[in-house]
Amino acid sequence: MKYITAIIILLVCASAGANSFVEIIGEDSDSYLQVKEQPVVVRETISESMPSFDLEQGLLKTNIERLTSQYMPLYELVWSLDDRLEQYSNVAIVGDSYEDLLEQISRQYIIGACIRPNNVVEMYDIQANRFYCED
Secondary structure: OHHHHHHHHHHHHHHOOOOOEEEEEOOOOOOEEEEEOOOOOOOOOOOOOOOEEEEOOEEHHHHHHHHHHHHOOOOEEEEEOOOOOEEOOOEEEEOOOHHHHHHHHHHHHOOEEEEEOOOEEEEEOOOOOOOOOOO
């Protein structure tokens, strides 16, 4: 019975249009599937005052230098990574702060970013230096 239900769910999901979603009604043996035509709209609140940055296609180091000079102009960038790391497309990112923007980029490339108290932003290889930024 479980396999038949799974097949039915798969068929309904496959036949549902791009503007519809599948909702399971009930939890007992009388459960049935209902396809609704109105999708649920999820809106993320983005304020005009939130920091944003346009990552441009090209070297990642150049993008991080632009980001740092835009939001933390008194800080110096120390780059301990391969200079050939690249951003392959233009992307706009939005965050709560400079640190959040930097973290979004760092997670994408699996690299570390450390903002030091002596006005230095250091980018490093997190795989080689796992606990490098722990002060």
